[in-house]
Amino acid sequence: MKLVKVYVTLKKSVLDAQGEAIKSAINTMGYDKVSDVHMGKYFELSFPDDYAELEKDVDTICDDLLANPNIETYRYEIAEAE
Amino acid sequence: MKFAVINFPGSNCDMDLFYAIKDGINENVQLVDYREKSLAGFDAVMVPGGFSYGDYLRSGAIAVHAPIVKEIIRFAAEGKIVFGVCNGFQILTELNLLPGALIRNEKSRFVCDITDLTVINNQIAFTNQYQKDETIRIPVAHGEGRYYCDEKTLKEITDNNQIIFKYNDNINGSVDQIAGVTNKKGNVLGMMPHPERAIEDILGSADGLKLFQSIINEQVRVNN
Numbered sequence: 153m154k155l156v157k158v159y160v161t162l163k164k165s166v167l168d169a170q171g172e173a174i175k176s177a178i179n180t181m182g183y184d185k186v187s188d189v190h191m192g193k194y195f196e197l198s199f200p201d202d203y204a205e206l207e208k209d210v211d212t213i214c215d216d217l218l219a220n221p222n223i224e225t226y227r228y229e230i231a232e233a234e
Numbered sequence: 235m236k237f238a239v240i241n242f243p244g245s246n247c248d249m250d251l252f253y254a255i256k257d258g259i260n261e262n263v264q265l266v267d268y269r270e271k272s273l274a275g276f277d278a279v280m281v282p283g284g285f286s287y288g289d290y291l292r293s294g295a296i297a298v299h300a301p302i303v304k305e306i307i308r309f310a311a312e313g314k315i316v317f318g319v320c321n322g323f324q325i326l327t328e329l330n331l332l333p334g335a336l337i338r339n340e341k342s343r344f345v346c347d348i349t350d351l352t353v354i355n356n357q358i359a360f361t362n363q364y365q366k367d368e369t370i371r372i373p374v375a376h377g378e379g380r381y382y383c384d385e386k387t388l389k390e391i392t393d394n395n396q397i398i399f400k401y402n403d404n405i406n407g408s409v410d411q412i413a414g415v416t417n418k419k420g421n422v423l424g425m426m427p428h429p430e431r432a433i434e435d436i437l438g439s440a441d442g443l444k445l446f447q448s449i450i451n452e453q454v455r456v457n458n
Contacts, residue, residue: 166382169338222335223382
């Protein structure tokens, strides 16, 4: 099995309100040198080993569903599932 | 006119829209389940507020793949009236029928209030009964209503007069205080505030009624 790990984050130009709130909590915990927190989403998609055009289909799934290209970017890694 | 109000799992303002049309402007209205595949016989489609699919993934992102959505896209392409309120607005931007996106409010806080909006463009099917620059009082209730678009898109929608409503006070941090936008043709409107909750004085405002009357007025104009 192939395991595709997809990471979706907001574009740098879009304010990450949740990241900001989390950063403020981390600072309050005493870690006041933490200067930036970005929150994103993580997905794991499993495919059979012989899946044809894996990257092409993962790109389409990301573009059409997992990420909104107006506000988000994504990247993914393809690993062997254990 | 015959209006369809789409009902997704998690829609919760569908009945508000239903009554705004039925009792506000006395027109024919029917709830349509998201699993239906046809909107044949309808003249306009309304996408209600709520939390379709629990706002999983992103607000509106899952609803985009429901069977009825192909018909919403067809209506938009044919120049028929398509109106999205709140979660409906989020769905229409996810569909790219409208520019931009709705993201979490600037202060990460759910806003539930009645707000003043300015009518920026009163020349479309949804606003012809308002005055330009008129201030109207309309309720808002959302956590992810902050309108976002990049600078290029902002210039485009400004130049094309696609910005229809703006907040007088920027309650959620929206780009250019935008509360509602239309497509290039002006037949698709999305807005975060709820005009369907402002159709009689006893509700605190009747300023939303003219939006629905505008649609009827436009239909009469087109038919003549």
